[in-house]
Amino acid sequence: xxxxxxxxxxxxxxxxxxxxxxxxxxxxxxxxxxxxxxxxxxxxxxxxxxxxxxxxxxxxxxxxxxxxxxxxxxxxxxxxxxxxxxxxxxxxxxxxxxxxxxxxxxxxxxxxxxxxxxxxxxxxxxxxxxxxxxxxxxxxxxxxxxxxxxxxxxxxxxxxxxxxxxxxxxxxxxxxxxxxxxxxxxxxxxxxxxxxxxxxxxxxxxxxxxxxxxxxxxxxxxxxxxxxxxxxxxxxxxxxxxxxxxxxxxxxxxxxxxxxxxxxxxxxxxxxxxxxxxxxxxxxxxxxxxxxxxxxxxxxxxxxxxxxxxxxxxxxxxxxxxxxxxxxxxxxxxxxxxxxxxxxxxxxxxxxxxxxxxxxxxxxxxxxxxxxxxxxxxxxxxxxxxxxxxxxxxxxxxxxxxxxxxxxxxxxxxxxxxxxxxxxxxxxxxxxxxxxxxxxxxxxxxxxxxxxxxxxxxxxxxxxxxxxxxxxxxxxxxxxxxxxxxxxxxxxxxxxxxxxxxxxxxxxxxx
Amino acid sequence: xxxxxxxxxxxxxxxxxxxxxxxxxxxxxxxxxxxxxxxxxxxxxxxxxxxxxxxxxxxxxxxxxxxxxxxxxxxxxxxxxxxxxxxxxxxxxxxxxxxxxxxxxxxxxxxxxxxxxxxxxxxxxxxxxxxxxxxxxxxxxxxxxxxxxxxxxxxxxxxxxxxxxxxxxxxxxxxxxxxxxxxxxxxxxxxxxxxxxxxxxxxxxxxxxxxxxxxxxxxxxxxxxxxxxxxxxxxxxxxxxxxxxxxxxxxxxxxxxxxxxxxxxxxxxxxxxxxxxxxxxxxxxxxxxxxxxxxxxxxxxxxxxxxxxxxxxxxxxxxxxxxxxxxxxxxxxxxxxxxxxxxxxxxxxxxxxxxxxxxxx
Numbered sequence: 001x002x003x004x005x006x007x008x009x010x011x012x013x014x015x016x017x018x019x020x021x022x023x024x025x026x027x028x029x030x031x032x033x034x035x036x037x038x039x040x041x042x043x044x045x046x047x048x049x050x051x052x053x054x055x056x057x058x059x060x061x062x063x064x065x066x067x068x069x070x071x072x073x074x075x076x077x078x079x080x081x082x083x084x085x086x087x088x089x090x091x092x093x094x095x096x097x098x099x100x101x102x103x104x105x106x107x108x109x110x111x112x113x114x115x116x117x118x119x120x121x122x123x124x125x126x127x128x129x130x131x132x133x134x135x136x137x138x139x140x141x142x143x144x145x146x147x148x149x150x151x152x153x154x155x156x157x158x159x160x161x162x163x164x165x166x167x168x169x170x171x172x173x174x175x176x177x178x179x180x181x182x183x184x185x186x187x188x189x190x191x192x193x194x195x196x197x198x199x200x201x202x203x204x205x206x207x208x209x210x211x212x213x214x215x216x217x218x219x220x221x222x223x224x225x226x227x228x229x230x231x232x233x234x235x236x237x238x239x240x241x242x243x244x245x246x247x248x249x250x251x252x253x254x255x256x257x258x259x260x261x262x263x264x265x266x267x268x269x270x271x272x273x274x275x276x277x278x279x280x281x282x283x284x285x286x287x288x289x290x291x292x293x294x295x296x297x298x299x300x301x302x303x304x305x306x307x308x309x310x311x312x313x314x315x316x317x318x319x320x321x322x323x324x325x326x327x328x329x330x331x332x333x334x335x336x337x338x339x340x341x342x343x344x345x346x347x348x349x350x351x352x353x354x355x356x357x358x359x360x361x362x363x364x365x366x367x368x369x370x371x372x373x374x375x376x377x378x379x380x381x382x383x384x385x386x387x388x389x390x391x392x393x394x395x396x397x398x399x400x401x402x403x404x405x406x407x408x409x410x411x412x413x414x415x416x417x418x419x420x421x422x423x424x425x426x427x428x429x430x431x432x433x434x435x436x437x438x439x440x441x442x443x444x445x446x447x448x449x450x451x452x453x454x455x456x457x458x459x460x461x462x463x464x465x466x467x468x469x470x471x472x473x474x475x476x477x478x479x480x481x482x483x484x485x486x487x488x489x490x491x492x493x494x495x496x497x498x499x500x501x502x503x504x505x506x507x508x509x510x511x
Numbered sequence: 512x513x514x515x516x517x518x519x520x521x522x523x524x525x526x527x528x529x530x531x532x533x534x535x536x537x538x539x540x541x542x543x544x545x546x547x548x549x550x551x552x553x554x555x556x557x558x559x560x561x562x563x564x565x566x567x568x569x570x571x572x573x574x575x576x577x578x579x580x581x582x583x584x585x586x587x588x589x590x591x592x593x594x595x596x597x598x599x600x601x602x603x604x605x606x607x608x609x610x611x612x613x614x615x616x617x618x619x620x621x622x623x624x625x626x627x628x629x630x631x632x633x634x635x636x637x638x639x640x641x642x643x644x645x646x647x648x649x650x651x652x653x654x655x656x657x658x659x660x661x662x663x664x665x666x667x668x669x670x671x672x673x674x675x676x677x678x679x680x681x682x683x684x685x686x687x688x689x690x691x692x693x694x695x696x697x698x699x700x701x702x703x704x705x706x707x708x709x710x711x712x713x714x715x716x717x718x719x720x721x722x723x724x725x726x727x728x729x730x731x732x733x734x735x736x737x738x739x740x741x742x743x744x745x746x747x748x749x750x751x752x753x754x755x756x757x758x759x760x761x762x763x764x765x766x767x768x769x770x771x772x773x774x775x776x777x778x779x780x781x782x783x784x785x786x787x788x789x790x791x792x793x794x795x796x797x798x799x800x801x802x803x804x805x806x807x808x809x810x811x812x813x814x815x816x817x818x819x820x821x822x823x824x825x826x827x828x829x830x831x832x833x834x835x836x837x838x839x840x841x842x843x844x845x846x847x848x849x850x851x852x853x854x855x856x857x858x859x860x861x862x863x864x865x866x867x868x869x870x871x872x
Contacts, residue, residue, distance in 0.1 A: 129687070150592075200831060307748065307749065325752040326751065327748065327749070327750075328751030328752075329751075330751075331751050332751065334744065338751070344743075344745050344746065345745055345746050345749040346746065346749070347743075347746060348739050348743045348747070349741045349742070349743065350742045351738075351742060355735070359739070359746070359750040360750045360751055362732050362735055362736075363732050366730075367732075368732045370729050371732055371733060372730050372731055372732075373730055373731060373732055373735060424737075425827050
């Protein structure tokens with residue numbers, strides 16, 4: 001048996017939750033071993049155990065056949081284990097070179113000797129084809145290059161067991177392709193890679209074997225080549241997952257939200273963030289605003305929900321002009337908002353789940369009497385929603401939301417926004433960073449809402465999502481609407497042309 | 512089984528962490544006594560532990576009186592902290608409250624004597640609230656950090672009060688404010704419970720106000736809004752809460768609490784006067800450790816204030832021995848340093864709880 005890493009029967013508990021329950025992971029030398037699981041399945045915990053960030057209650061770890069105890073990341077480093085974290089651990093105002101040598105600087109008489117380090121880094125970056133500029137400052141370089149710096153950090157420390165924690169979540173499609181090439185190259189040079197992900201395409205593309213975790217338990221290890229995507233996702237979710245989205249014909253009703261000549265000045269540059277935008281949203285349809293990030297979608301949503309003042313134009317909701325109405329007026333009269341950034345806008349992380357579920361309704365008579373909170377009805381509301389929307393957490397209604405997984409945080413927001421019985425739901429990238437099971441769940445919720453006659457405005461960057469669930473698409477480019485297309489008639493390529501500004505639809509020509 | 516249940520209780524974890532911290536602080540304090548005066552260290556330590564009880568009921572009464580202003584400034588800091596603001600300006604708010612109370616007590620002779628102290632206290636609340644509101648408005652509308660503005664307002668407040676005292680209620684012969692004899696606080700029977708001590712209705716007011724603050728923060732929708740804004744301003748805005756109003760109200764309440772503390776202390780018949788000197792009121796700053804030790808919980812702050820008052824009385828009685836009075840300040844400071852570690856102790860207790868639970872399972 002030629003395993004570089006063996007984690008045998010690992011158990012790690014947190015208050016109220018067993019994050020890893022008797023998990024075994026065996027990685028062969030020179031393979032890319034994928035670790036697959038939904039959010040909260042225990043992947044990150046398991047890797048933190050291997051990296052010395054957590055000490056497991058039970059189980060043994062063997063590195064190259066020898067049993068070891070890993071008490072801190074330095075010990076892991078000494079064993080040749082390196083990790084690229086999901087959120088990079090870089091010093092933003094240091095140069096690439098300084099970040100790479102940080103902690104293992106070459107020193108002569110107490111002075112830094114950077115020249116040798118620089119040579120070594122340039123050699124490494126050539127050997128593995130990792131393009132970096134050693135003297136650039138981290139905050140000036142792209143996310144893709146920052147990731148390559150993280151990889152070089154591991155190589156510089158002569159690590160040969162490399163952990164990648166969801167490395168593709170922050171990358172563009174081109175950068176993902178490049179990363180895949182780099183990973184293959186690393187394995188050719190004799191490194192072993194543990195690749196944490198929940199994206200099946202990427203596993204199919206690069207991994208040799210895959211171990212699957214579900215709800216803290218070990219499900220099994222299989223060869224990637226002989227296993228289909230459907231089989232893998234069934235192992236991960238515990239049931240069959242439908243990749244195709246099934247939905248009935250839309251039953252479109254009257255216009256409920258109408259935007260007329262809306263303009264918003266940009267805070268960043270002199271131009272308009274949103275420029276003379278008009279569209280109608282009708283009952284019973286999912287209208288998708290597609291576009292590349294930063295083309296005015298965020299500002300448009302802020303204007304609709306009242307977070308940002310409007311500089312020109314009007315918004316009509318149920319034929320009432322709400323352009324200058326308060327946020328509370330809008331969110332208490334039937335406009336729901338699933339925000340883009342669930343940590344910034346959607347949740348108060350240091351409040352409990354029960355408190356977050358009444359974040360916009362706490363003042364209703366149902367939840368208070370003469371200004372005093374009715375704790376019983378608040379708790380009842382939380383229990384109801386937790387059951388109905390299957391929100392999982394360590395301690396139920398009294399769980400602090402900060403300690404919940406991303407998918408369940410998003411479920412809590414969706415539950416809160418849908419349960420308000422809204423007429424309009426504005427969902428901004430509602431599936432960002434979520435796993436297959438949660439994405440399927442959220443798509444079904446949105447389609448259900450549509451079938452109930454509610455209007456859904458979906459803002460999304462994922463083309464497959466845009467084409468999969470919407471009934472109508474408008475494309476935004478540089479703050480303007482450049483096209484209005486039917487998803488069943490448009491191809492991904494054509495949509496791409498609209499999104500990059502190279503094509504404009506009929507009636508949306510340059511003025 | 513019961514022990515593990517207790518160890519898992521959230522509030523128990525917080526309280527026991529505070530207690531462990533105090534015990535460790537006392538131990539290190541004892542070491543310092545040993546270093547500064549080895550022969551009397553044990554005697555001195557016992558005096559400190561006995562605190563107000565050294566002087567019988569009179570000592571206890573004085574201890575209560577001593578803790579009254581710092582409970583209120585502690586509440587001021589703690590309330591702001593619970594709502595995400597760091598009010599370092601309790602000192603300025605405190606002294607403005609004190610001035611307003613004295614001014615009304617001395618000059619508003621048209622008010623019947625039975626009501627004068629009540630009106631004077633309201634004056635101190637309003638003055639403190641207005642002073643706090645300045646920081647709140649700057650934070651809400653211009654996003655100026657409240658730490659900076661409130662520190663500056665401490666000095667502005669001190670000089671302003673010096674100026675106002677000299678021009679309105681000045682006792683030239685003693686270089687201090689005139690005694691507001693007509694507005695002295697009633698004793699409310701406290702002088703019967705604790706004969707010959709300084710304690711008066713002020714202590715009762717402080718405790719009632721603390722309970723009131725607890726109810727506002729934990730039981731009302733108003734408190735829910737203030738806390739939501741404190742934890743996440745953007746999410747509160749998204750939820751439709753008027754976050755600017757919340758920030759200003761938080762600072763006003765914090766200021767009102769400190770101002771009330773000033774009013775209560777300077778309306779006591781203990782010969783406390785505003786002296787025209789360039790020194791910030793120390794009660795304002797002592798509120799910060801009290802709030803820390805009380806974990807910003809209004810009820811915890813009552814006990815933290817009593818504890819610090821108790822220690823102060825111990826320091827007072829310790830002067831019988833040959834100790835420098837600063838030693839007691841050092842001891843309190845050490846306890847505060849340890850209280851910064853209380854989070855570490857909290858996680859220690861959590862580990863203990865888990866181990867115990869593992870065994871009982």
